[in-house]
Amino acid sequence: MSGRVALHYFNGRGKMESIRWLLTVAEVEFDEYFLTTREQYLKLLDDGALMFQQVPLVEIDGLKLIQTKAILHYIAEKYNFFGNDIKERAMINMYSEGLMDLMEMMMVLPFVEDPKPKLDNIQTKAKDRYLPVFEKALTGPVYLVGGKLSLADVLLLEATLMLEEKFPAILADFPSVKSFQGRMRQIPAVSRFLQPGSKRKPQPDEHYKETVLKVFNITAPFL
Template structure:
C-alpha cells in the first residue's frame, strides 16, 4: 500500500463517505482499513495518529490527516476541485458546509431514540432550508460555483442521493437540482462509483451501528 491513499474508518458511510466520493471524482485510488474493534481504535490512539481522538483518518502524501472538512479541503485543493480563486473557494465552502450539515443529520438517524421524528425534521429542513438554496444557485449554471466542477457539486450529488433513499420524490419540486443530478451521474468516474461492486457504501444497517458501538464503547441511543 506504499504511496497509496489509505482510509481508516468503519466499513460504512459516515463522515468518510464524502471523502470516498471526492477521491473517486479526482480519480485517486485508495485502500481502506476498517475499524471493527475497540482494540484497533486504542492502537490508533496509542500511536498518536488521531489528533482529536476521532476518525476519519486519511493517510495521504506522507501525512495522517484528521477532521473531515480539512481532509476534503486538502483533496479539493490538490485536485483543482476548490474554485479558481479566493472568492470562489469561500462560496464552495459555504455550499459544502450547508450540504454537510444536512448529511450529518441523516447520518445520525440510526443512532436516534426516535428515528421517525428525526426523519420528519430532516425532510422539513431539507425542503424549506437547504434545497431551495441549491435550486436557486442552479437556475442557470451547470455547476454551483464559477462554471466548473467543485467539491461542493460532488457533495450535493451525494446528499441528494441520500435524501432520495429516505424520501421518495423529494426532488419533485426542485427541477434544477434534479437536472443537475442527472448531469453529475453521467461523469464517468461518478457513473462507475454508482455501479454495484464499487467502493461506495450502502445505507447503514444494524451491523454498522453495532460496530460503532463496539469500537467507541458507547451506549445507545446517543441522541
Template sequence: MADKVKLHYFNGRGKMESIRWLLSVAGVEFDEFHLTTREQYLKMLNDGDLMFQQVPMVEIDGMKLIQTKAILNYIAEKYHLHGNDIKERVNINMYSEGLMDLMEMIMILPFSEDPKAKLDNIESKAKERYLPVFEKQLMEHVYLVGGRLSLADVLLMECTLMLEEKFVGILADFRNIKSFQGRMSKNPAISRFLQPGSKRKPQPDDVYRKTVREVFNLNISFP
C-alpha cells in the same frame, strides 16, 4: 511513485463517505482499513494517529489527516476541485458546509432512539432551508460555483441521493437539482462510483451500528 491513499474508518458511510466520493471523482485510488474492534481504535490513539481522538483518518502525501472538512479541502485543492480564486473557494466552502450539516442529520439517524421524529425534521429542513438554495443557484448555472466541477457539486450529488433514499420524490419540486443530478451521473467517474461493486457504501445497517457502538464504547440504548 507516491503511496496509495489509505482510509481508516468503519466499513460504512458515515463521515468517510464524502471523502470516498471526492477521491473517486478525482480519479484517486485508495485502500481502506476498517475499524472493527475497540482494540484497533485504542492502538490508533496510543500511536498518536488521531489528533482529536476521532476518525475518519486519511493517510495521504506522507500525512495523517483528520477532521472531515480539512481532508475534503486538501483533496479538493490538490485535484483542482476547489475553485480558481479565494472568492470561489469561500463560496464552495459555504455550499459544502451547508450540505455537510444536512448530511450529518441523516448520518446520526441509525443512533437515534426516535428516528421518525428526526426524519420529519430533516425532510422539513431539506425542503425549506437547504434545497431552495441550490435550486436557485442551478437555475442559471451548470455547476454551483465558477462554471466547473467542484467539491460543492460532488457533495450536492451525494446529499441529494441520500435524501432520495429516505424521502422518495423529495426532488419533485426542485427540477433544476434533478437536472443537475442527471448531468452529474453522466460524469464518467461518478457513473463508475454509482455502479454495483464500487467503493460506495450501502445505507447503514445493524452491523454498522453495532460496530460503531462497540468501538467507541457507546452506552446507548437503541430501539
C-alpha cells in the same frame, strides 16, 4: 503500506463517505482499513495517528489527516476542486458547510431510538432551507461555482442521493437540482461509483451501528 491513499474508518458511510466521493470524482485510487474492534482504534491512539482521538483518518502525501472538513479541503485543493480564487473558495465553503450540516442530520439516524421525528425534521429543512438554495443557484449554471466542477458539486450529489433514499419524491419540486444530479451521474467516475461492487457504502444497518458503538465503547441509545 503502499503509497496509495489510505482511509481508516468503519465499513460504512459516516463522515468518510464524502471523502470517498471526492477521491472517486478526482479518480484517485485508495485503500481502506476498516475498524472492527476497539483494539484497532486504541492502537491508532497509541500510535499518535489521531490528533483529537477521532476518525476519519486519511493518509495521503505522507500526512495523517483528520477532521472531515480539513481532509476534504486538502483533497479539493490538491485536485483543483476548490475554485479559482478566494471568493470562489468562500462560495464553495458556504455551499459545502450547508450540505454537510444536512447530511450530518441523516448520519445520526441509525443511532436514534425513534428516528421518525428526526426524519420529519430533515424533510422539512431539506425542502424549506437547503434545496431552494441550490435550485436557485443551478437555474442556468451547470455547476454551483465558477462554471467548473468543485467540492460543493460532489457534496450536493451525495446529499441529494441520500435524501432520495429516505424521501424518493423530494426533488420533484426542484427540477434544476434534479437535472444537475442527472448530469453528475453521467460523469464516468460517478457512474462507476454508483454501480454494485464499488467502494460506495450502502445505507447503514444494525451491524454498522453495533460496530461503531463497540469500537467507541458507547452504550446505545445515546441520542
